[in-house]
Amino acid sequence: MPQIRFFPMDRSTEVPVGTTLSEAAGAAGISLRYDCGGSGTCGKCRIEIPGDRVGPDAQQVFRAVRACQTIVEGDLVCRIPADSLPAVRIQSVTDNRLRAGEPFAPVAATGDYGLALDIGTTTLALQLFTPELFTPGSIDPESGIPGVVVRENPQKRLFGDDIIARIQKVCDDPANLLAQQQVLLETLREMIAELAHVHRIDRRRIMRLCVAGNSVMELLLLGLDVVSLGSAPFEPVRRRFEPIPSRALGLDLHPEAVLEAFPLIGGFVGGDLTAGSVACGLTS
Ligand code: FES
Structure with missing residues (x-):
């Protein structure tokens, strides 16, 4: 199989002829x-591949191509410009104690835990809540907030950078609805496992997962159709959601744990704004 080598990170992979350079980069662990x-319309996945040799020294020059449209035909050495890489900051578990570089103790060994997921178009952020934080006024800023784990939304690399591209993917092939839900759930499982590992908790103590995001992201996570959001009157198939048993989504939490998504206000006024309104007290 052809070997593709990517610089400046100097990573290699072998892929079959016919693979796109975007797919080859992904196989090498590089997210373009x-x-x-x-x-093929945005040109943002541009990478440089060897072109002609010029001059008396037959110096190699490189030419820019769109990685998503360029097919591997043989061995290749590529250069990836910095602006072809996502600008999203990948952050691992952070909390006040970790930032301070101090050893951290396990969070409370008893009681039930909760999770809050901010499901963004580009970034997923998951926060763990301990029993103490369920009681208003009991948050101690000195003792450290529960851990947060942040990951790039995996849909970016597979289904497009923005929600319009992701809606279009479902319009093109309805199977992309399930595919987009599955990559989200897979990343969510990894994030939960990381939080549980770092904070030394049993994830089967997690009773509740609350989700807030824009309308498209919430519907995709729940596996609900988003095609109606691609054209006027931009009406979501559903605005309110019943709690869903987490096991129905393949999330290994408490056997009775549920996932609850904030209701949508409209097609493009999503559960993230509902959650913000609640947090600010606008609804009281
Ligand atoms: S042109 Fe390749 S991702 Fe847009």
Whole structure:
């Protein structure tokens, strides 16, 4: 199989002939920008491959191509410009104690835990809540907030940078609805496992997972159709959601744990704004 080598990170992979350079980069563990979902229109996935040799020294020059549109035909050495890489900051578990570089103790060994997920188009942020934090006024800023884990939304690389590209993917092939839900759930499982590991908790003590995001992201996570949000009157198939048993989504939490998504206000006024309104007291 052809070997593809990527610089400046100096990573290599072997892929079959016919693979795109975007896919080859992914196989090498490199996430290129994918703003248009690989339709070839944005040019943001540009990488440089060897072109002609010029001059008396037959010096190699490189030419820019769109990685999502360029097919591997043989061995290749590529250069990836910095602006073809996503700008999203990948952050691991952070909390006040970890930032201070101090050893951290396990969070409370008893009681039930909760999770809050901010499901963004580009970034997923998951926060663990301990029993103490369920009681208003009991948050001690000195003792440290529970851990947060942040990951890039995996849909970016596979289905496009923005929600329009992801809606279009479902319009093109309805199977992409399930595919987009599955990559989200897979990343969510990893994030939960990381929080449980770092904070030394049994994830089967987690009773509740609350989710807030824009309308498209919430519907995709729940596996609900988003095609209606691609054209006027931009009406979501559903605005309110019943709690869903977490086991129905393949999330290994408490046997009776549920996932609850904030209701949508409208097609593009999502559960993230509902959650913000509640947090600010606008609803009281
Ligand atoms: S041209 Fe848009 S991702 Fe390649």
